[in-house]
Amino acid sequence: MSEPVLELRNVTKRFGSVTAADAITLSVNQGEFFALLGPSGSGKTTMLRIIAGLEVPDEGGVFINGQDVTALPPYARGVGMVFQNFLLFPHKRVGENVVFPLRMQGASKAEQDERLKWALDLLRLDGLADRYPHQLSGGQQQRVALARGLISRPALLLLDEPLANLDRELRKEMEVEVRRYQVELDIPFIYVTHNQEEALTMSDRIAVMNHGRFEQVAPKLEVYTHPTSRFVAGFVGHSNVMTGTLAAIEGGCASLDWNGVTVAVRTPPGASVGDRVDCFVKLEKMRVVAPGGAAQGENRVPGTLRDIIFKGSTADYLVTLENGAELMISEGSETMGFQRKDPLEVVWSAEAGACFPAGGA
């Protein structure tokens, strides 16, 4: 297998008492779309700034194409970066903004012109080259920022929440676009976001960050379906959380006493009877059926329908159980004609649950 484009070895960065990057080790390969997902303050931007050379790590090394760049200044790293607030040069026209990296490299005028045309074509900015940034819409500004980041064929492109300032419609559109550029250029994109949908839509692999640490680094499907930590299970996707005590363990299967309801779960690694655990089940992994109705799953809990939240293609069913707890289940909206207060049953399989030692009090 070929050498990774980017490698972080044991990178640590502290700001006073805050550890913004805690012994981070990572490699990103050619052509990979890598998302850094995490809540605010988890250290995503710091990670990008370390890769770009704007921040020097306290410990560890940064390698680009096998070369140790830890001590290199940003202008010698050959990395492109796109920012949330665009940060276009306000006194330069679009064309001048976009060719700026090439000019700094001392590229010939002919090459500048050729690449500029390529970049403007790629990002559909034809005809805007002579405008000033403030004469552009937000989406156009973001595309100019992308063009500037891509024009000099960087080894990799860093993107720090590049779509966060765009409205929803435009964001959806740009998500697809950005992914298209990445595939076309075949360079790694490292994409920071705190929006899990964005990460799930666009990326190949996701690193979930929390407190300067990687909670899980895996292909996106795996992060979604097999979270390896309580934090990831809670942060990615929408889940019902059932907190209870392990009543019995039989090999891979265990039963959880959840406020009087017995729930079949997968045995959390290293757990023993009597442990308190949180069991996460994604909303769409549960079904609602009429009492006695057909559905696959070891768990079948009776309850009453409290409300239906219509969401368009799906609907969320709020079900109150006999133990007083409430579950939310996401179903296709066209199914079944349940009414409020109807008795029904919630069904799910033990496999669907991810259990971790209970957090907090």
Place this chain on the structure above:
Amino acid sequence: MARRRLGPEGRFLLMALPGAIFVVVFLLLPILSIIVFSFWRTESYTLIPDWNLDNYATLFGTTTYMTFLLRSFTMAVAVSLASLVYAWPVAYFIAKHGDRYRLLLILALAAPFFTGIILRVTGIQGVMGPVGVINLGLMNYGLQPIEFIMYTQTAVGIGVTYLFIPFMVTAVYLSLLNFDFELLEVAKINGAKPWRAFIEITWPLNWMGTVIGLVLVFIPSMAESITPRFLGGPNAASFGQVLGLQFGETGTWALGSAMGVLLFAVSSLVILLMWRTVNLQRSGFTGGGS
């Protein structure tokens, strides 16, 4: 009885009035009267409304007056450039690293103003004069005192620069306050070395503030009369000094007025030329449509 309410025009006038009155009373009227006087003549300390061009003929026809003007002009240019070179790093440092002490640092720079101009100038004398701190220090270590500083053009230049440099620092500082330093990081990621980033980004985006600073230093330097009186020798008399004489000892107010008009004209020309270098788009000024 219905109370009359002001329409939008009325309110606009009301708000614009104080500023307008100020400009008319303290700027336009004095200048107009000086322009008028410059075409009159003075006889035994009295202005006589006898329209003529003699004052201007005298001004432009006498080499000494032109020498004074040229000297003051050169001085003002030199002083502006010197304060530019000195003020930029100071302002940059305060804006970038001053944090919450910024205001305090700027005030500290303006502190000499608290003492009044005469004290400031004589203070300089105390530092640079023949028996000033510098020379005393040099002699203390058995070195030759520097003789060329005091009572020369150089002394005046240093004095005037010292006098007006806070204007320059403040103008550049205010400009830098509005400057997004993140743009420099962007430039560096995109391959610009620090000096290149300065030339490409920092300088053009702060050019307007720099021009304002240059003008604020140039104009009073050009008219300076007190510093040359104290620090300059007999060969360093400035245009402003001679202008002052016309309204004092010699009592030739009409000629003085003509000199004032000339000074005003030169200053206005300089402001105009400087302003033409400011391209609002190229300064990153984003308020002005296309």
